[in-house]
Amino acid sequence: MTIRRIWLGASLALAVAGAAPAHAETHGNALIESVQVRESLVVLNGKPFRVGEHTAIAGKGNKRLTLAELPSTDRGATMDQAAVYYEADDETQGAPLLYRLELTGAVPR
Numbered sequence: 584m585t586i587r588r589i590w591l592g593a594s595l596a597l598a599v600a601g602a603a604p605a606h607a608e609t610h611g612n613a614l615i616e617s618v619q620v621r622e623s624l625v626v627l628n629g630k631p632f633r634v635g636e637h638t639a640i641a642g643k644g645n646k647r648l649t650l651a652e653l654p655s656t657d658r659g660a661t662m663d664q665a666a667v668y669y670e671a672d673d674e675t676q677g678a679p680l681l682y683r684l685e686l687t688g689a690v691p692r
Contacts, residue, residue, distance in 0.1 A: 609673040612691045615655040615665040623650065624678060631678040632671055641685045654686075666690045 613627035623634045634640070640648045654660035670683040 609679065610668070610670040612666065612668055612687065614662060614690070615653055615660070615667055617657045618650060618653045618655045620651050625650070625653065625681065625684065626655075627667065627669060632669070632681045633678045634681050634684075638681045639683045639685075641683075643686065643688060645685075648686075653684075662690050663688060 616626040616629065618625055624631050625634055626632075634650055640650065640653065642648045642652070654664045656662065656665050664686075666687045666689055668683075668685045668687050669681060671679040671681045673679055
């Protein structure tokens with residue numbers, strides 16, 4: 584009975600403490616401010632993200648795009664043209680790695 588209580592107490596303590604997974608993810612809507620093809624970086628809302636070989640980049644109709652084809656506000660794209668949904672690894676050191684980057688066609692309102 585005491586082992587069960589210890590296990591229950593430890594489980595409860597972890598739940599209350601909100602133990603986070605080792606690799607948390609971040610996601611949301613953003614604007615592409617700049618694209619740096621040579622460095623494989625995309626700046627979303629002022630924060631740089633790395634683009635890897637397995638990053639899924641999609642445009643309208645789920646058409647696959649290359650990094651060089653992405654619109655950005657520094658290249659003259661409108662806010663609606665540069666609006667994206669993204670999913671990335673939430674790394675604490677360096678730029679997070681993008682898993683998915685999808686043009687939405689409109690800034691969320």
